[in-house]
Amino acid sequence: MWTIAIVDDDRHVLGGMKRLIPWDQLEVRPVGEAMDGEEGLRLIEECRPDIVITDIHMPVMNGLEMIEQLRKRNYEGKIIILSGYSDFDYARKALRLQVDDYLPKPASLSTIREVLQRVTAELAERSALESEERELRNKLLQYEPYLEREWVKSVLTGGTVSPLSKPPERLGWKNSQFMMLALEMKRQGRMEGISARDWHLFRFAVGNMMEELVGQAGLRSCFLELHHHMAILLYKPLSWPEEAFRREALTLAERMISSASRYLQVKLHIGAGSIKGDWRSIADSTEEAFQALSTRREPNPAHPCVYVYAEGGCRSAGRRNVRPVRFFQEMADAVRSFDEQRALLVLEEFFREDGGAAQLAAEELEAIGTQMFAILSFTLYESGIRLDEELPLTSLSNELSHVEGAEQWKTWAAQKVKRICSRFAPNENMKHKETVDFMIQYIHEHYAENFRLQDLADRVYISKNYLSTLFRQATGETFGDYLTRVRMEKAKSMVIEKKLLIAEIAERVGYRNVPYFTTLFRKHTGRSPTEFYRA
Structure with missing residues (x-):
């Protein structure tokens, strides 16, 4: 609920404004009133109202001087001037001080309502943007440790690291x-x-x-x-x-x-x-x-x-240029998500002309092949897949012992990777249905939490854009619209029960910003939570 302070040296105006403003309808409330600019300045500094309605001509300190002092003190609320004077110089100075509206006295009820509706809507929009920025900053802070770990992992395994990047100071x-x-x-x-x-x-x-x-x-x-x-x-x-x-x-x-x-x-x-x-x-x-x-x-x-x-302990001069640790890590990441194309690109990169892998001796290639499948077995075992049942180690060892040369080894490894991806990758239609079902279940179970589509994309190893398309095709709604609808339906149930305050309901359905929640609720139901509560 937005707050309003009124500053005017005319008691009749103060009383009239109290009667004219439809407080409940606009979801605003008064926090105080003052009869001169100096008193108004103290009131506003103390109460920090969202909206100030002020006259210009007042004793001790006039309205424009008060506004100028407020701006110097970084007051960012909405200011509406209500004055019987329409002097151009006043209007020009008010414009310079970023006043939101300049109304003549006496102002009609419809004019006051229209202006307050506009400024409260602007406040709600600004508050929503600020909330999104805070959420983004919080999300970045949450991801910072993860990003740091991934950066360290790239450095330790020889992955792609920007030459301009530097280690975080915290690492020492x-x-x-x-x-x-x-x-x-x-x-x-x-x-x-x-x-x-x-x-x-x-x-x-x-x-x-x-x-x-x-x-x-x-x-x-x-x-x-x-x-x-x-x-x-x-x-x-x-x-x-x-x-x-x-x-x-x-x-x-x-x-x-x-x-x-x-x-x-x-x-x-x-x-x-x-x-x-x-x-x-x-x-x-x-x-x-x-x-x-x-x-x-x-x-x-x-x-x-x-x-x-x-x-100098290598058996092959080319061995110095081979990066098996990086190869194993990238291959494991690709096979974990059954990304056959990516896995084959990793294999090609391992045997690039300047890499040295093509010059490895037969026994070294055999050792790398054995290690690679031990690592893939471990990687898939985490997902409940027993690779050794499909490709027994004894059979692999026998096959590897008959592989001659790097090209033959690369062909052999590519065939095995293709076999793993085709054999164990879930059926696309079934996988997509299961993915959407998981998303729907997750939304219904975690609607009160702060999460975004990217968080779910990270969980199911699908790009955010592709996941968005799958969800819309399956449900007919965007992810954001569906999440909002679930939250609003939950909120409606809570409002009807009449056991919680509006602010409590907003927080329980995932919104810390009450005005933003109110805006969404009105958009979804056609009424504010207060109106819905009284219905």
């Missing part, structure tokens, strides 16, 4: 050196055959322990889940001696292995990349750490439990 990466540890947790003993949910909980427990050990070691870190592996980025200031940093990191890795075995009965294998003096080279350390983990060369004698990357 400036003037630091970095080293990556790759962790592989083996399913054995009591972990054999446990559910995907329990496996994730177990990984979560291991991750918590690893992060606690990092903190005890006095190292800063970023923890990242990669497929069925984990990765921990360690970093120290550049001023710290490099060899000392290496010893700390490898000693920490040994403690991780020991603690996981002792307290969780989990066998960990850890690979360590080399130290990098620039955050742009972190992805190289990631690749090195996973390469050390996959090749399982003799551990460092000083740190016998950790596989440490050794420069």
Whole structure:
């Protein structure tokens, strides 16, 4: 409900305005009155009314002087001048002070109603825009941690990162050196055959322990889940001696292995990349750490439990240019959503001319093929799909052993990806029906919450525009219209029950801005909540 303050030195005018203004009909209420500009200024500063109706000629301080002071003090409410003077200079100064209307005395009831309807509608529109801006800012703040995690993930895996982007200050990466540890947790003993949910909980427990050990070691870190592996980025200031940093990191890795075995009965294998003096080279350390983990060369004698990357230890010169970690991550993301075209593009990119993958030896391609399907199996297992039932590991190993050369391997991998996507992707019509049904159910269950179409698009792995089209085709309404209709129907039920205040009802159906809610309610029902309540 909007508030109004009236400033006029004529008591008859003050009394007349009180009688003339249709308060309930316009959903406005008085907050006070004053008889001169100075008194009016104090009233407005104290009550902060949405609308001020004022005369010009008053004692102590006239109306224009009062308005000028209000504007200097950043008063943003609506101001209506009601004066018996129609002097052009007054009107020009009122215009400069951004007065919303200039009415002659005496003003008719219809004129007053018309002006107040217009300014309250403008207030409602402005309030709605401000509310949307606040929601957008809040949404951006909510997404900020997610965006930061995705940015870090791209840096760590070698994904596309703008050359102009910089690490968030909060990370403390400036003037630091970095080293990556790759962790592989083996399913054995009591972990054999446990559910995907329990496996994730177990990984979560291991991750918590690893992060606690990092903190005890006095190292800063970023923890990242990669497929069925984990990765921990360690970093120290550049001023710290490099060899000392290496010893700390490898000693920490040994403690991780020991603690996981002792307290969780989990066998960990850890690979360590080399130290990098620039955050742009972190992805190289990631690749090195996973390469050390996959090749399982003799551990460092000083740190016998950790596989440490050794420069020049590759069996193929082209191996240095291959980015399997990035390849695995992008392939897993594509197959998770059964996006065959995207998966094939990832495969082509992996074998681009300058990439080096085409020069890999047969045994290296075989190892990458085995790892790729282990990762895809883990990725789909999260969705309840047992890939090993469709493509048994023994059959894959046998096929891989007969694959000769990079081109044949690429053809073989493409066939497998196509088979997975065609075999497990839901039927399009059924999938679309299930998607729309999910959206409808979600709206009815979460209508009081602050969510948008993009939030649902993120949940179902469909672009926002395409999802909007599917929803409109299925329901005949846009997503926004349907959500508003559900909220208004819920609001109508609450208004009819007469148990809650209008502000409470607005909040319970997802609107913190009461005027905006009132505007939508009137548009939907033809009456304001108050009128509907009294009907």
